[in-house]
Amino acid sequence: EAGVTQSPTHLIKTRGQQATLRCSPISGHTSVYWYQQALGLGLQFLLWYDEGEERNRGNFPPRFSGRQFPNYSSELNVNALELEDSALYLCASRRSSGTEAFFGQGTRLTVV
């Protein structure tokens, strides 16, 4: 069974540009989570999608947005990139609440 896959692995953007990160969940998983792991800031919850709807978002500005597609894959968009957006962005999927979440390998976003 394939795990959670994220693309691209690495992404370099300049300040002010937009970035799009993609995530494919494990087959049968309907929930997708996005986390930001910036240096020294730990794992910060960004967004939760379930059954195509945004269910919850963390304390991030509106320029962080995303969506979930009918096949449950998801993309995270970051507009007007700032230097401090440089981080490892992790996607996780799971079947439902109260079950374990499985993480992808992450997308390393570097803003220069």
Add this chain to the structure above:
Amino acid sequence: AQSVTQPDIHITVSEGASLELRCNYSYGATPYLFWYVQSPGQGLQLLLKYFSGDTLVQGIKGFEAEFKRSQSSFNLRKPSVHWSDAAEYFCAVEYGNKLVFGAGTILRVKS
């Protein structure tokens, strides 16, 4: 607010020695608890989980954790550490359908 505390930022142990990583949480109800491990630049791998039942749970790679409600703790243990265990370890609690993570503990293994 719900929180997870991992009081040790770094821990160094000798190969073959025992290991205990501490985790405390604040949560009103019976929590769902998790331990994840992350190698540098990689995603998170689930080591073990606690949902209910037996308070001592076994995980992968020889790890175990014990849930102690009275102490709001979920400490991770391993009887004999291997050099390949060097990584960062995260404790997490499920809250509001999302995982809230501790700050992590970096484990160094010396030979």
